[in-house]
Amino acid sequence: MDNFPKLLQTPHLTSIVELNQDRKQEKKILHTHENTEIFFIQDGQGTFTINQKTIPLIRGDLLLINSFVEHESTSSVDPSFKGFSLSVSNLQLSGLPKGFIIPPERSPVLKAQEHHLTINKYIEDIYEEFNNKEPGSQEITSSLLTTLIIKILRTLYSTNSSNISSISEKVKKYIAENYHRDITLNELANIVYVNPYHLAHTFKNEVGISPIQYLIKHRIEVAKTMLLHTNLTIREIASKVGYPNANYFNLLFKKFTGYSPGKFRKKF
Template identity: 30%
Template sequence: MNLVNPRTFNPEIIYLFDPWTQSESHGDMHHHDFLEISILLEGESNYHFNQEPAKKIRAGSVMLFNPGVDHCEFQLPGTRSHQLHIGLKNISLEGFTRNVFPNKHPLLDLGQYHHQVLEKAWQLVKESNEERDEFQLIQKALLIEMLVYILRGLNDEDSNVVPYLSKSQQRQQKIVNYTIYYLENHYKEEITLEKLAQDQFLSPTYLSKIFKEATGMSPINYLIEIRLKRAKDMLKNDQLTIKEVASAVGYQDAYHFSKSFKKLYGISPSGILPKFKH
């Protein structure tokens, strides 16, 4: 069962780190409003999932926590573990709520695809530790491969995966996915809510409502974040002035751009510029 639309599948890494957890360490029960993958690379640990009794987790185990799934880990005396934790958002699978995977339990059984997932995990750790040129792009590519192998493993485990969304909700999801795809590919252009709605034969009010329900923000605020994220990357890597960067991401007014940038990141664009550009 194909759950991914290659045009709109664009996961975003929130964090990626691989700590060693030492003996007698104990975390608090918690959950996220995004998706998290935790892979035990070396050693052993113990995890609580929701209200289940504690379970010993050994090296090679892969866990995937959907939003709202309570979990915590702790180390028994004399044990320690090396784990990879990846926080993700902007995950869209056909027929499922955004940022949700079709796993029934956090501890995954991936069958023949288990080895490939672990291989990608170690490659991600290597890229993270070395931080060579464009390592973040390599990480994203490796992550997409990992997610595909996880989906293949889940499909083998349960070939009768049923979408969580109703027909009406699936239609709404397609509208949201198309809108995100359009914003990510046309962010340099002049875009209004009215134009986005008109292109899909929708009312602006309806589009804004279902988009905010799915993403937590309006289409225009989503567009602003896309523009400012692109701008942040350009300020770090390109030999452009602030005015040139502002224009490149769709802002006509450099002052308005700087004000929006500082509001989102807490720092002015000039604070991002490499030293040689000051």
């Protein structure tokens, strides 16, 4: 693997928090801090904002936040939502500034569905040892954390990861910037110069859902944030996320969340 970074110091786990529907990550305003943060989605969905851009995450995703990167986080209200938040200090990789786990130009989202079981096991073991006060727990935690970070780096710098089809990445970027517009599969295929069938097949293999399903999920996640944190009407929110027909938006929202937009806002 070209340019694979080396650990120059032993990283230290400052905290690890289990996130679920009973103990969700509290919404934080945009902030920065010295530690590196790693978020792992075990199940369900979550939404995060980095540099004022909302990013929806799904099962198996890792969100890698470098030191002093401005971000805020809001856990999803998906009933199946589960995950972990790890805060790491003293991270120093060769070729990167202190506190950086990824180069600044790379996407902070690592699609790690292929390694979900392995990464999940590492993190659960870290959580258990970190909260274990028996002799040697600190040393075991440190060893497991180092192993986890190396596994993440392997995934990040592996041939398959570094060459993840630019098709899917370009489509996701386009959706994030244009979700409020009327987007079709043909339009998405045109921006990456492939036919719609090839795009649908490639995207589903890499992301796990079709491009149009991804578009809908992105819109619903943005709508959730607007419902919870703005005073916009449901009709205004529907229009802002690409659904001029508010009734159709209501049907889609209930299908994906189990709640109508109005009930969702009142409940959460």
